[in-house]
Every structure is written in structure tokens, then in C-alpha cells.
Amino acid sequence: MLRSKLIVIAVGVAISCSLALGQGKKKSDSKGGDVAKGQEIFQQCGVCHNSDSNEKKMGPGLKGLFQAEKMTNGKKPTEANVRAKIDEGGNGMPSYKDMLSEEEKNDLIAYLKTL
Numbered sequence: 001m002l003r004s005k006l007i008v009i010a011v012g013v014a015i016s017c018s019l020a021l022g023q024g025k026k027k028s029d030s031k032g033g034d035v036a037k038g039q040e041i042f043q044q045c046g047v048c049h050n051s052d053s054n055e056k057k058m059g060p061g062l063k064g065l066f067q068a069e070k071m072t073n074g075k076k077p078t079e080a081n082v083r084a085k086i087d088e089g090g091n092g093m094p095s096y097k098d099m100l101s102e103e104e105k106n107d108l109i110a111y112l113k114t115l
């Protein structure tokens with residue numbers, strides 16, 4: 001019967017969808033952080049940093065951070081150097097080493113790259 005065939009197809013589609021979703025989730029856990037989550041985490045940084053301009057608030061505006069020649073400390077804005085700044089802080093920037101998990105920092109950096 002056509003009806004039972006349709007049910008079989010529907011179940012098949014549902015299973016492959018959930019498999020695909022499962023894979024998607026695994027991917028975002030491993031490397032390359034989640035931009036949307038990073039944006040949420042950035043709310044606590046936004047107190048001191050503009051994300052939509054280079055204008056200084058408490059700290060330098062972070063728009064175009066990864067496109068900049070240098071950060072304030074003279075280092076290139078690579079992922080490692082930006083992460084180090086977030087970990088260590090200094091000169092008015094709090095240290096986030098123990099405040100954010102590695103995964104949260106990945107998400108945050110993925111977000112900063114979009115600025």
C-alpha cells in the first residue's frame with residue numbers, strides 16, 4: 001500500500017536527519033568555535049570593548065581585530081596571541097584563564113574573527 005510506503009520513507013528521513021544533526025554537533029564541539037555562542041559570551045566583554053567600532057571604551061574597540069597589523073602589545077593578532085591576551089589580561093584587562101572554558105574561548109575567538 002502507498003500509505004505504508006510513505007511511512008517507511010518518513011521514518012527513513014527522520015533517522016538520517018537525526019544522524020546528520022548528530023554529526024553537526026560533533027563538528028562544532030571539536031574545533032572551530034560556535035560564532036553564536038561566542039557572541040553571547042562576548043556580552044561580558046562588551047562592558048569594556050566595542051564590537052562595532054575601533055573606538056576605545058575601557059579597552060580598545062575590537063572591530064577588525066584579526067585584520068589589524070598589530071595589537072596594542074605589538075604582537076600580531078593571531079589566534080594564539082589573542083587567546084593569550086584573553087587568558088592573561090593585564091593593563092586593565094581581566095584574566096579569563098579560569099573564568100572561561102577552552103570551548104568558550106574557541107567560541108569567543110570564532111566570534112571575534114567575524115568582527
Ligand code: HEC
Pocket residue numbers: 042044045046047048049058059060062065070071072073082085086090091092093094096108
Ligand atoms: C574591565 C574591562 C575589560 C573587560 C571586561 C574585558 N577587557 Fe579586554 N581589554 C581591556 C583593556 C583595558 C585592554 C587593553 C590592555 C592593554 O592595552 O594591554 C584590553 C585588551 C583586550 C584585547 C587586546 C586588543 C588589542 O588590540 O591589543 C583583546 C583581544 C581583548 N581585550 C579581548 C577581551 C575579551 C574577549 C573579553 C571578554 C572575555 C574582554 N577583553 C574583557 C579591558 C577589558
